[in-house]
Amino acid sequence: MEQQQEINRPITVIGLGGAGVKIIGRLAALPHAAHLKLLAVDTDSGVLERSPLESGRKFLADEKWRQGKGCGGNVLEGQRSISRERGNIEDLVSGSSLLLIACGLGGGTATGGVAAFAGIAKKLNIPSIFIATMPFSLEGRSKRRIAENGVKELLPVADVLLYLPNDLLFTRLSGDTPVEKAFEMADMEVARTIIGVSEIISHNNLLPASLADIKEALKKQKSSAGIGVGTADSSDGLNRNHIALQRMLDSPLLGGIEKLQDADTVIVSLTGGKDLKIDETKKTLEAFGKFVHPECNLIVGANTAENYGEQVQITAIAIKFDTQPLPAENTGTNGFNAPETKKNEEKPKLDLFGAELEQAELPLQNISRGIFLNTTPVIHQGEDLDVPTFQRKGIIIDKG
Ligand SMILES: Nc1nc2c(ncn2[C@@H]2O[C@H](COP(=O)(O)OP(=O)(O)OP(=O)(O)O)[C@@H](O)[C@H]2O)c(=O)[nH]1
Ligand SMILES: [Mg+2]
Incomplete structure (x- = not known):
């Protein structure tokens, strides 16, 4: 309620x-x-x-x-x-x-x-x-x-x-x-x-x-904090999630992959259209997990939104205390x-x-x-x- x-x-x-x-x-x-x-x-x-x-x-x-x-x-x-x-x-x-x-x-x-x-x-x-x-x-x-x-x-x-x-x-x-x-x-x-x-x-x-x-x-x-955002859609090919991930890693306000490796807490979210499947989501987030330190507190979110169509967006916030x-x-x-x-x-x-x-x-x-x-x-x-x-x-x- x-x-x-x-x-x-x-x-x-x-x-x-x-x-x-x-x-x-x-x-x-x-x-x-x-x-x-x-x-x-x-x-x-x-x-x-x-x-x-x-x-x-x-x-x-x-x-x-x-x-x-x-x-x-x-x-x-x-x-x-x-x-x-x-x-x-x-x-x-x-x-x-x-x-x-x-x-x-x-x-x-x-x-x-x-x-x-x-x-x-x-x-x-x-x-x-x-x-x-x-x-x-x-x-x-x-x-x-x-x-x-x-x-x-x-x-x-x-x-x-x-x-x-x-x-x-x-x-x-x-x-x-x-x-x-x-x-x-x-x-x-x-x-x-x-x-x-x-x-x-x-x-x-x-x-x-x-x-x-x-x-x-x-x-x-x-x-x-550093923030990375990457988007991709079907025109980027079958691997759109991985392309979005790559773009997120290259995202200027993230400040480089090392910000992820150094982070104490990383919050990552993936948003896609209604066709976003749980296993592709899982795979992408697993791939993402390789970029962070094993001891890092990783907070993961994934959701779908109708207006995303075939687009996906990955957002990561890397926080170092x-x-x-x-x-x-x-x-x-x-x-x-x-x-x-x-x-x-x-x-x-x-x-x-x-x-x-x-x-x-x-x-x-x-x-x-x-x-x-x-x-x-x-x-x-x-x-x-x-x-x-x-x-x-x-x-x-x-x-x-
Ligand atoms: N990303 C972005 N930053 C801007 C832009 N214009 C200004 N800035 C940045 O924002 C700071 C504040 O500028 P403004 O937002 O114009 O300032 P304001 O809050 O309106 O304050 P006053 O104009 O003094 O009343 C600047 O020092 C720039 O660093 C813009 O178009 N995009
Ligand atoms: Mg002003």
Whole structure:
């Protein structure tokens, strides 16, 4: 009964800020996103006008103060704008079974607004997954710093945060690729990742993997994540599953096969049309299993969706835990704010669909290092020197 209710509650995907709105636009064009409720939220009216979403799905935030002109890279304005719209946003998302928020960090609206979204999700008892891109290196250090600050503010309040360095895409692009094209590719990768993530936890699975499984696997540990998506259809020949697998392994945001081999937890899902057979699914997932470490916690999901026709998609999320435990206090050591925890805390409630999440309790959280994936943190006297002065000065971010 409860499960039936969940099936009827939509997964809502919100594109926040300029990049988020473009990602949602890409998503809207993909038939496999038909089951998702899409919303575009920005302070920039031009960005929303250019979005292919129908007008009822676009929300211009804080028109009174921003006058549809965006936040011009000002994070504080972004925070204010989204906070002012809290009531309206609650109305837009209430009743959802899950919120997936997609954005590019580095500007004002999304970087400032994400924490308020996490707060809204918590208040409404809706699990939240954030999928955020980090700026391209060529955008410069200050953008990157803004994005890093955004990540650090979001980590303690998001249920799951997957952040993806846009730079990884360059590993697959030739040097003369125009930036616009690189963005387009990033948008498509993120859009497909969103579909993959939503399908990993969808309800009509052949093999069940739920958000509760994912959160259980992630626990409260800091981790880094890589995401691979590969699709293939019948035009790729009889071996479409293996071709999809190969494409997933080559997928730029995964960061290479070694990310799978290194991972502590890997979540993999395969989605196909109604003709997807259990034994081909099994074979593919077995083949996939060879790429991960034997000790790895492998969470597998497989499901069918009518609109896939002869297409298959394989999505993998490779998670590597940081070896250092989370600090007990919210000290911000190692570059991250620890989530607030209760002393003698009870076992967290894992049944997220319909379960209660208490405000001060962050049961399970994925903390990924994204753009820091390949860097060694500079630790001095137990502190990560990458912690920005912004945070040391204690600027308060509205977390709802
Ligand atoms: N993948 C992708 N990333 C983008 C795109 N446009 C911008 N970005 C990235 O997203 C970051 C934030 O930019 P925007 O989304 O435009 O910023 P915003 O949240 O709208 O903030 P303001 O415009 O300052 O209000 C940039 O630093 C880029 O790294 C895009 O089209 N695709
Ligand atoms: Mg903008």
